[in-house]
Amino acid sequence: MVQPAQNVSDAVERLKCNWCQGLNLKTALSCQFCGAPLDLKDVVSESGWREAPRLKDMTEFHFANSTCQVEGEIVPVAEINLAQGDAVYFEHHVMLWKDPHVPMSTMQLPGGTKRMLAGMPFLISVAQGPGRVAFSRDATGELVALPLHPGMEVDVREHAFLLASYNIAYSFERIKGLRNILFGGQGMYMDRFVTTNQSGLLLLHGYGNVFERTLKPGESILIEPGAYLYKDSSVQMNVQMQQLTTGIFGATAMSLAQMTGPGRVGIQSMYVHHTTE
Amino acid sequence: MSAIPSAPVAGRSYTCNWCGAVSDGTALSCPACGAMINIKDIVTPTGWVEVPGRKDMTKLQVGKSSCQIEGLYVPVADFNLSPEDSVYFAHHVLLWKENAVNVSMMSMKGAWKRALAGMPVFMTQAKGPGHIAFSRDNPGELLPIPLQSGQAVDVREHFMLVATGQVDYSWTNTNIWFQTKNGDETETHYPIGQMLDRFTAGKMPGLLLLHASGNVFIRTLTPGQSILIKPTALIFKDPTVSMQLHFEHPGVGMGGASLGGLLLGGLMAFSLRYLWLRVTGPGRVAIQSAFEPVEDNGRNITSHSPATRQNW
Numbered sequence: 001m002v003q004p005a006q007n008v009s010d011a012v013e014r015l016k017c018n019w020c021q022g023l024n025l026k027t028a029l030s031c032q033f034c035g036a037p038l039d040l041k042d043v044v045s046e047s048g049w050r051e052a053p054r055l056k057d058m059t060e061f062h063f064a065n066s067t068c069q070v071e072g073e074i075v076p077v078a079e080i081n082l083a084q085g086d087a088v089y090f091e092h093h094v095m096l097w098k099d100p101h102v103p104m105s106t107m108q109l110p111g112g113t114k115r116m117l118a119g120m121p122f123l124i125s126v127a128q129g130p131g132r133v134a135f136s137r138d139a140t141g142e143l144v145a146l147p148l149h150p151g152m153e154v155d156v157r158e159h160a161f162l163l164a165s166y167n168i169a170y171s172f173e174r175i176k177g178l179r180n181i182l183f184g185g186q187g188m189y190m191d192r193f194v195t196t197n198q199s200g201l202l203l204l205h206g207y208g209n210v211f212e213r214t215l216k217p218g219e220s221i222l223i224e225p226g227a228y229l230y231k232d233s234s235v236q237m238n239v240q241m242q243q244l245t246t247g248i249f250g251a252t253a254m255s256l257a258q259m260t261g262p263g264r265v266g267i268q269s270m271y272v273h274h275t276t277e
Numbered sequence: 278m279s280a281i282p283s284a285p286v287a288g289r290s291y292t293c294n295w296c297g298a299v300s301d302g303t304a305l306s307c308p309a310c311g312a313m314i315n316i317k318d319i320v321t322p323t324g325w326v327e328v329p330g331r332k333d334m335t336k337l338q339v340g341k342s343s344c345q346i347e348g349l350y351v352p353v354a355d356f357n358l359s360p361e362d363s364v365y366f367a368h369h370v371l372l373w374k375e376n377a378v379n380v381s382m383m384s385m386k387g388a389w390k391r392a393l394a395g396m397p398v399f400m401t402q403a404k405g406p407g408h409i410a411f412s413r414d415n416p417g418e419l420l421p422i423p424l425q426s427g428q429a430v431d432v433r434e435h436f437m438l439v440a441t442g443q444v445d446y447s448w449t450n451t452n453i454w455f456q457t458k459n460g461d462e463t464e465t466h467y468p469i470g471q472m473l474d475r476f477t478a479g480k481m482p483g484l485l486l487l488h489a490s491g492n493v494f495i496r497t498l499t500p501g502q503s504i505l506i507k508p509t510a511l512i513f514k515d516p517t518v519s520m521q522l523h524f525e526h527p528g529v530g531m532g533g534a535s536l537g538g539l540l541l542g543g544l545m546a547f548s549l550r551y552l553w554l555r556v557t558g559p560g561r562v563a564i565q566s567a568f569e570p571v572e573d574n575g576r577n578i579t580s581h582s583p584a585t586r587q588n589w
């Protein structure tokens with residue numbers, strides 16, 4: 001039953017989003033910063049993985065002065081209504097449609113040749129407000145909204161980011177160690193997104209279903225390298241070779257990425273099998 | 278139909294429509310396969326049953342271990358293994374595991390023949406205690422098949438996700454093939470693979486998990502009843518269900534009346550041929566809605582395994 005506010009503290013009471021920690025009006029049904037439903041319990045497996053919030057069809061949330069609406073559920077679309085002065089950046093192949101008058105430009109990136117050699121996008125496109133632009137990726141999966149608070153650093157598997165708002169700094173982190181590069185299943189670089197004193201929105205697309213787990217300091221877990229989607233930069237990644245032996249045929253090895261906390265780790269259930277091209 | 282259990286339960290009992298397991302029906306889902314209880318099965322008028330909806334985070338009990346199924350698009354099977362239990366799988370389906378879970382290789386019987394048939398020669402085995410999780414790389418459904426003691430199913434190759442240690446893994450020849458000739462080159466095609474995996478529960482009941490693409494439909498055929506299915510849609514069948522090739526040649530339409538049109542239509546229809554798999558009961562047969570195209574290419578078939586034919 002809805003009770004009228006009894007006193008002043010009721011009037012300013014806020015509902016905290018468990019996914020992004022954003023504070024919402026008590027009456028909100030979904031988080032205004034990440035779209036996560038506030039009226040549903042978190043879905044957590046017994047082993048401790050939390051499902052990324054399933055964004056309801058047509059959910060709308062806000063960043064800076066702009067809004068993002070999530071459309072569809074199997075291959076979801078992020079439709080951005082950019083306000084004057086706001087901008088988002090992305091890899092151009094994820095763009096689904098746009099208003100003709102939305103200006104487009106490209107972002108100059110440091111280390112262009114290195115990036116090109118590493119097969120990463122050489123050009124990052126930028127769309128500026130006002131107007132609408134919509135994005136989607138080419139596979140069944142989930143949109144993962146990661147609002148970044150000031151002073152956060154998140155590492156993302158290359159090509160997994162759908163878009164980021166302009167006040168998030170984009171760089172790339174060289175994956176350390178030959179073994180991590182060769183057997184880590186994700187190439188030489190990871191995207192790194194950093195906020196300084198402003199907050200921003202980072203949207204990822206994970207293949208299949210997305211799960212997140214927060215590791216305590218020193219706690220570790222082994223994951224299939226292709227399943228890795230994102231992590232806080234405080235989480236250390238180290239690829240291990242798992243020796244598998246049989247009596248007759250000798251030994252073979254399987255690589256698994258060891259993630260060691262503290263921090264969040266996100267995985268996707270439909271992982272990418274990298275072919276050697 | 279092979280060994281559907283009918284364990285007597287004192288007092289209240291509920292027989293699961295999907296796996297046939299008998300429980301007391303007080304849980305929200307069947308304890309053996311996770312199918313929801315007390316919901317009306319969706320049955321098409323033709324008799325296909327859609328695999329019952331499974332709630333996210335459903336938990337299945339198998340021996341002293343449990344398995345939680347997480348996610349809806351590309352579901353994950355998350356096992357909590359007890360110290361005495363083990364599971365085996367093809368190593369590429371491993372999603373994550375705890376450090377403590379021990380993985381080792383398990384070699385298969387008949388490895389050489391399996392290698393020639395392009396089937397996995399090794400399985401990876403994981404021993405409890407601890408958590409280990411599996412998933413495959415395309416959207417679809419996880420299909421739990423609880424096997425009662427002595428019960429067996431035949432599964433098309435590469436559909437198996439993971440099986441518990443109580444389940445024995447062998448194989449059987451499909452004997453479904455055809456040969457095409459192009460010049461001097463003869464090629465043998467196996468529309469459902471050269472072999473089928475056969476999973477049999479030993480003295481103890483076990484759990485087999487399959488992953489299929491798209492949606493899954495299942496149908497129980499009565500003795501002698503047969504249907505035609507797309508070979509690549511087959512997921513599994515009971516061993517009592519027999520299989521055979523079936524060729525179907527469409528007739529020539531009489532609409533275009535002119536002699537030339539009739540000739541041309543006849544020629545085109547001659548090269549057009551549908552290749553089916555005829556499955557005959559008694560027993561269950563399951564199909565997936567997303568399947569690969571059949572390798573046939575309308576080429577000249579020179580010989581084939583026993584088949585039926587229909588010219589329209």
